[in-house]
Amino acid sequence: DARVTQTPRHKVTEMGQEVTMRCQPILGHNTVFWYRQTMMQGLELLAYFRNRAPLDDSGMPKDRFSAEMPDATLATLKIQPSEPRDSAVYFCASGFYLNERPDTQYFGPGTRLTVL
Amino acid sequence: AQSVTQLDSQVPVFEEAPVELRCNYSSSVSVYLFWYVQYPNQGLQLLLKYLSGSTLVESINGFEAEFNKSQTSFHLRKPSVHISDTAEYFCAVSVYSGGYQKVTFGTGTKLQVIP
Numbered sequence: 434d435a436r437v438t439q440t441p442r443h444k445v446t447e448m449g450q451e452v453t454m455r456c457q458p459i460l461g462h463n464t465v466f467w468y469r470q471t472m473m474q475g476l477e478l479l480a481y482f483r484n485r486a487p488l489d490d491s492g493m494p495k496d497r498f499s500a501e502m503p504d505a506t507l508a509t510l511k512i513q514p515s516e517p518r519d520s521a522v523y524f525c526a527s528g529f530y531l532n533e534r535p536d537t538q539y540f541g542p543g544t545r546l547t548v549l
Numbered sequence: 550a551q552s553v554t555q556l557d558s559q560v561p562v563f564e565e566a567p568v569e570l571r572c573n574y575s576s577s578v579s580v581y582l583f584w585y586v587q588y589p590n591q592g593l594q595l596l597l598k599y600l601s602g603s604t605l606v607e608s609i610n611g612f613e614a615e616f617n618k619s620q621t622s623f624h625l626r627k628p629s630v631h632i633s634d635t636a637e638y639f640c641a642v643s644v645y646s647g648g649y650q651k652v653t654f655g656t657g658t659k660l661q662v663i664p
Contacts, residue, residue: 437592466652476593476639477654482650488649524592533642534600535581535650540592 435459437541439500439525445547451513454544456525457506464530465508467493469498471521479523482508483530493534520544551576551644556654562630562662570625570658571641572614580622581650583641584614587657593639599623610634635662 438457446484467479481489499511522543529537554573562568585593595661597608599651604616
């Protein structure tokens, strides 16, 4: 049963520290999404990759957030420096998208980030 | 740009009663529609989707949704809910724009099934 994996599952850190979250998409999927979920804002799209290239990162605060796919099996989301307002659950999702037709998004279990 | 509206943030319903969770969208181009469910402390998972063909789509656990193009809606229904259906439900719309599929999620509806 193929699944999206995310590490760490929980992270507590202090303001100003760097945070790196990792995601392993399902093998064969060509599209990766990063979302942030909070009670106040709901589910927000942060970044969107197709074949490892960024398609849309307009939802991501550029000054402190960065997202990369160093290879097809790893996506990373980095926050530097972290702030208390970054506290949220961060989800990674993957799918096999053709330009004209979407696929199901398969979500990972999320990383719960708390910035003190 | 497309948008998705889920008007009800919370829907309480008694066990074995029917339920409808509303989803409306706006888009100037053709859409693909999805319902996802999120159980506590878990990621979202697909419940059902409309890509083409029959406008009535069903899930394996008794939910159904009907794509209504004239009313730009994709409401989710179940004739008899169970306690285990307690979760948050997200409607999503995907459109092809700018060379790729753009996906927008609604704000979610929390379904609370009361024993």
